[in-house]
Amino acid sequence: MSAAAAPPAEEFVEIVLAREHAQVGSAGVEAVARARVVVQRAGRRERWRSGGVGTLERALEAWPREPFPDLLDTVERTFADLPSRVALTADQLAWFARHAPATFRRFVDDHVLVQRDACYALVRGSAGVRFAWRPAGPVRVDARAAPLFELAHAVALGRLGTLDGGAALDAEAHALVRDALLALWVHGRLPADVEWLASARALGRRGARDGARLVEDPERGPLALRLESGERSLDLDQTPPADTPAAVVRVAVAWLLESDAPTGDELFVDPSGQHARTSA
């Protein structure tokens, strides 16, 4: 969905969407969103109101509710001589892609897309996860490798893979890895039913001495883990994505492991980790 990164035009018309999700419209209107139109021309930036001021209420409204894609038609007709831009947050763009495909297609085809607010984006599906940094400005997606998120997603789906001998992992092994990832990355506490076996440097289920164990492997790296079950083992990689704040990693792991339906949506987190939104 990346648009051609045009240099910032001197003169343009920009549709700015408020920082909230749009709503599905009715009666031929695909979506309704709070938006304002700003015209930048001759060094001046001015608000433009579609259909004039009309009523006092409309004049006072800071972010009027506008129909989409009708607003695009109006703006294109009125400012045919100016390049047009659409400014919106990453989660709004994902909302349009999902709920208003016709509008989304016109956003992408006819306008320069500008992302409001930098964020980290995590997409999960049945095939795996994609993690990216999306800076503010013309839409850009910097993909980042995130073995930790791959691992958490595989655990959530119950598809951790097979041990080196080919034996499938059972639900208890998945539950152990899940609890361990949540404890290490999210809660910062071990739950009562997970025990630490100091002599083996391993986490195991309390009361299940013969069950699966999660063994730390300092020789492979400070965060390397090995899942051991009987004589067999599976190396796990829980390396977090590079240059990503710990708070963002924490929110992402919690979202991957603790939400109800573990496929088919996106998470957007700001760099502080405080503000997380999903595309649902």
Next chain:
Amino acid sequence: MNSGRPTVVVATDPDGALHVLASSVRSGAARAGLADLDARRPSSGALGDLFAPTRLRSEEDLVDFLVHLAPLRAPHAALCGDEGELDVVVRHVTRGAALPSVVPAPLGRRLVVHTSGPPAELDGRALLFASERAPGGPWWAPIGDVPFDVLALGALLEAAGLFGRGARASVATPFEEHAGPWLADVGAGLDDAARAFAAALGEALLVEPVATGPGPLRGRAVEGDDGARVVVTRPGHDGPAFEWPCARWFAPAIVDIGVASSDALAPYRFLLFDGPRGHPPVLTRAVGARRWIASRDDLRAVEGFAPSTAPSTAPNTAPEELAR
């Protein structure tokens, strides 16, 4: 000074297992930034888990307990090659095996275990009493080097059944050797004699629930200047009277012990002996061990102790599952 170090107060029972008398509280807000997510987990924070007394069978169990007590280190810190040492304090109120000083913890961290002895206030002036509601059954142990008459009173309380049936001491007292021959002399079925003997001791100690009705043996206490003697006789017989010298006691303290033996939430008590140094000790009070530890200002100031049973004064207010 040292505030925030996870602290656990333990005692060793006759089998060598460690009992947790009190511990720091796990703070739910250890990681700033997000609300505590632990609260969403249905298994955490159950009241029963919170109050359940904990018996640790091995050193590895103790390390496991400490790892659950302390916050885990941030995984990013492990990536930075940070040493990640964490100081924890283990206060051992009875004698027991030495603990390892440095042990591995998750994420490459090392726990540095500082072991210390009993608080000065208790050292040599108290007994620790675990009721029959304690995990592993009833037992008792002296705290520090207690005088012999204090040990003798402990043995007497044990024989009278105040700690619960089948209580054991972590120290040897010559009570058995002393009472055995006398009981054999009484004869008439040793089990019955032992039961009558325990009832007579209870009568001497003024324990109502234990001394149920007049048995074949009578007991009474004789107080002297430097201690007390318990005398057991057989009415109508001129035979030898059993005598056992021990420390003096206040009757309300014995009542306190009787109450404590059925308290599931606070199975550990300190039996406190008062009296100026150099004078014969007197058993004055039996207090809940957890509560006593939590109320000591010196513990909190010196060790950064966050008591587990005083939420109004504790700096951390989100106790979570500690026990198994």
